Amino acid sequence: MPATVVAARRLNRAAGTLAASVLADSSVEHYRGSFKNKAMYTPLLVSALTLGVSAHGTGDARPVAHRVRDASYLLAAATGLMGTGFHIYNVSKRVGGISWQNLFYGAPLGAPMAILLAGLLGFCSERVRESRPGQRPEIFDLPAGRTMAAVVAAGLLGTTGEAGLLHFRGAYHNPFMLLPVTLPPAGAALLASAALRGPGRDHNLTRWWLRLLAAMGFAGVGLHAYGVSRNMGGWRNWRQNLLDGPPLPAPPSFAGLALGGLAALGLMKDRSDA
Template sequence: MKQITTSDAGAIALACGLAAGALAFFASRRDRHGTAVQTHIDTARTFNRSSALLALSVLADSAMEHYRGSFDNPAMYAPLIVSSLSLLAGLHGGSDRESARHPLRSPIYLGAALTGVAGTGFHLYNITKRPGGWSWPNLFYAAPIGAPMALLLSGALGAVAEKLREQPAREPRLFGLPAGQALALLTSAGLAGTVGEVALLHFRGAFHNPVMYAPILVPPVASALLLNTALAAPQPRWFSRVWLRITTALGFAGVGFHARGIARNQGGWRNWSQNLFNGPPLPAPPSFSALALAGLAALRLRETER
């Protein structure tokens, strides 16, 4: 029987990532054309699922990184607990077809958003207390600024989902704007922030693989298209929809490329206990998929607004 090498393992992982991206691509094509109530509930469920995917990314990433930090501060346990709850709330909401706010999901999402804000403060403090303060080495190797923001976005997307369920027969509004417009702005900003974090880490890796340019070239276009969707008059936008699907697939494919990067380290997956920490982070790329799926939901909602 042929032994599977680290290169084979990386190729298998890459294929799995691409397959998952393809599934997400085709799943995102199932747009429903029903009543306004059905559209709002379907959109809410999509936001629940996007929130769950972001929470899963935060849970896996913070569990690894805070374990590496030996949970030096007891507050480092908070994102694990909160992201687990947000993940469960998102999975429950994603299957919930009811048109009413859930009494437990709403406070969980609020807690996730507040924890994300607090975590950002902790990570900023972690950078400033190091010798040299705001410097490239500290930005590269200190606590990542963007990581807690993913938990904030998970809570925000989940809270939006519950808001859409409050009065599904009416045109929902958020922050004084039509909900589709507000959500397009939110997901556009989320994608832009995620690109900034990825650009910093891929710059640290010297872009040694040309594929590393993809997550700093494709998602910014999706962000710009969502911004245009929010600022322009509502109308069908097929190109924006296609580009967001590409961005969704990119996030899942990124897991495969990161798995291949881990396999190329000394010892490959046989030395997983070290290489998972030393290689590219597996939980990071799905953040793009989660935000792109949320962008597709915002786009669908925006097209119904007049």
């Protein structure tokens, strides 16, 4: 199988992981908001569509882009941009406007960016997949591997900012709450360095660090589940504590980005011109 198809399928898997996280997280958060605005159904529908086309792409071994997947990923990216605008409006219209109180308890500003990143990774996967044999894999005339590494690095920093804000609200009462604000920035720096240095280099440290981030993302679900259990009533009062406790679906967004970074490094390793 061509290296470009392998990388594309890995990117589809990363996009699907992010989409699954968004689907579960937005379902809980928007249910808590009683779907007051009918537009709140949009991220559920779009993330479900993105998850479906990502699963299709993960199983597709053909070296050609798929129009439905392409359109779905672009829709996901547009939804993320519009959702960010809606969330900024939600926070700014509250009494006090943009303030710590409203940033803590209003619509999370960084949450919609996860579906935007899923769309970007998926769109990149289709560009890599359609690369012609013998030609350098490119995204907008830029080397695909290095471009994806830069995109994932930026995504890690943004996701860290969102986690840092909410964990600051929780006063970092558990030392494990420091992990998502310390490990991802280091991973972003390593990926940025890989993007600048290019292929043909030893990126073993970056690769292992991304694997650590992926493990952290999935392990975070367990830590958040423990956080839910510490609320009054624990899991016996799950209907309330799932809504008010730490969000279970949020941490896997780090895993999705880490998988995207690993796909970029894999392509850079397999293709010296990527």
